[in-house]
Amino acid sequence: MSTFPILYAIVLLTLANGAPVAAKKLLGARFAFALDGGLLFFDGRPVFGASKTVRGIVASIVVTAFGGALLGLSYEVGAAVAIVAMAGDLFSSFLKRRMKMPPSSQAVGLDQVPESLFPLLACQESLGLSDADIFVVVLMFFVGELAISRVLYMLRIRDQPY
Template structure:
């Protein structure tokens, strides 16, 4: 198979996660998933940036992509996209948890972690949904997600959707 096919399949398989991850920041001032509680180290568990409303928006948008994909890939993609979107958001929350443990506040830059936590979560979701992603598809989406994350966050900053450009 050609590299173009691997890239296209990677985008297709990870599209629900990409959309889910990109849609959550549109929610401002939601109810924090950690209920503003601190971990044993005295720092917030996740922070205000991870809200129930953001999770709901992410799951809705990611699953809607799955409804569209199901027309081409089969009805099971509705469930696959929900699972993938959910695990992408779990990956994002794990990234936030790690950032808090490192003493990084909400919005602080953590190069690599910021761009790829949701991809790793989505990969676990795809695996659990029995979707086989090969190394070329995975590496393609890692590179694409890294670049897209930087570009879209910069645009969101300029549009005043985000308070920092990363």
């Protein structure tokens, strides 16, 4: 296991998944256009739900691209981590809507694993991660996200404690 690739991966995942939360706190309802445009899927449920916004996706990509550059990686690597993390998050939301779960509801594991595992697999070579590194980072992200979400809720940065 390599310390710097693991640290960089954790930082990038934190930026990618934290930027939408920070953007919501800073901007309120401004620019909060639902990514799915309010469209319903064939089952009559929202595709993703109103909490998945264009603002969140853009914030994630911009912040993580700059974060990647600050770490000495390319903007492209940072942006790629964000894009695939957001794809993982949308995948989770899509599945949760199919499981009849309301937007912003908690599904432990489903809320953490795709948004961390997918970008790590997609950027494994660029980040210099081994398979063991990926396992460790996903585990760290899983535990860390559950803990940090509660702290952010207590600080009134998140609307939900998860």
